[in-house]
Amino acid sequence: MNDSQLVKVWRGSTLPPKWIERRRAIGWENTIELEKYVKSIINEIRERGDAALLEFTKKFDHANLTPENLCVTKGEIEDAYSKVSREQVSALEFMKDKIENFERQLLKQIDVTIDEDIRVRILSRPIQSIGCYVPGGEAVYPSTLIMTVTPANVAQVPRIVVCSPPSEEGLINSLTLVAADICEVDEIYKIGGAQAIAALAYGTESIIPVKKIVGPGNKFVTMAKILVSRNTAIDMPAGPSEILVLADETADPRIVALDMISQAEHSTESVVGLVTTSKELTENVIEELKKLVPKVSRGKFISEALSKHGFIIIYENIEEAIDFSNKFAPEHLEVITKKPIEVVNKISSAGLILMGPYAPVSASDYCIGTNHVLPTSGFGHVFSGLSVLDFVKRINCIEGSKKGLLKLRENIRTLTESEGLPNHFLAVDGRFKT
Secondary structure (H helix, E strand, O other): OEOOOOOEEEEHHHOOOOHHHHHHHOOOOOHHHHHHHHHHHHHHHHHHOHHHHHHHHHHHHOOOOOHHHOEOOHHHHHHHHOOOOHHHHHHHHHHHHHHHHHHHHHOOOEEEEEEOOEEEEEEEEEOOEEEEEOOOOOOOOHHHHHHHHHHHHHOOOOEEEEEOOOOOOOOOOHHHHHHHHHOOOOEEEOOOHHHHHHHHHHOOOOOOOOOEEEOOOOHHHHHHHHHHOOOOEEOOOOOOOEEEEEEOOOOOHHHHHHHHHHHHOOOOOOEEEEEEOOHHHHHHHHHHHHHHOOOOOOHHHHHHHHHHHEEEEEOOOHHHHHHHHHHHOOOEEEEEOOOHHHHHOOOOOOOEEEEOOOOOHHHHHHOOOOOOOOOOOOHHHOOOOOOHHHHEEEEEEEEOOHHHHHHHHHHHHHHHHHOOOHHHHHHHHHHHOO
């Protein structure tokens, strides 16, 4: 490892054991205390409802709200339009349309023929209410609102609720409100943090609880989602944003550096990495970072993220680099190699794969149509990115026939006898006896 660089550089052969697992702890120090603290907030919301919700909003967001102005009004939305440009509205509409078109292709009824006498239809039915958490604070994310709400709309969820932290003036960002209006959100509440998750899960005097909660947030939001998941479904746990670039000697070091910088600006806890087979690329990427970081906006912020959680790992061959990537299971994986498809075919775990030099994470964050709410912290091993499928229940609908059931009769007899459930077979056999 070389600590003198802006990012840490390792040889794959010298990577410490369990190094990958350590990244799971980023931002999650003192988890026992964090859980205890968040649980106390949740309990307060459950016991005291609106009163506790308003107190926490005052404490954490420094906003004085009342039950009467907790929910965004039509007037506030109309006012929001006067504060944004036509170009911004058009870009949000473009983004919504892209996601909508992509998601519609995922939601197709499937018919499966067991044989000519038995047919199974896989039906999709919407979850009845969804709560979408849209982060605020250090940055505003109207894009996240569109990413979480649009798939729910495609799924035809009847009630869609958005929660987002207010400013000290008790307002939600104008672009976020415009995005909510474009997406026809049913209710928008000026609340954030763990208290918003608790309100969505258990309800207050002003907020009716929802069936499922989706959307990213900080460690307090994530812990709250984990805790309420005993009673209310959630999409996935979420940690700091991640990018892993898997590249060989053919990659443009400036492009790699720019992509690393773009993800580092999310948070000082962002995880930003390059895994490569090229020592020359490593040296050139470091030089590009040294040149670019002092000049870009939020340079000090980005520098801190890179120094804390930035890394480059050099492997002897591409197979070792692929093996590392699969163990790491990054949120975003960029593959910039001579033959990217050969690499991609060997990737088993990632939130999103971007192939080639013209598929940057930034494009997928906004305008390709795929969702940017993705599994982080290694959860790409078991979770997929958010999609319309997270907002529906899939129900198998079986259409049988006497002839088809007769074909199954004897195997059912054998299996029910083996499990000591004779009445299961009688329910089948009785259909053939008069």
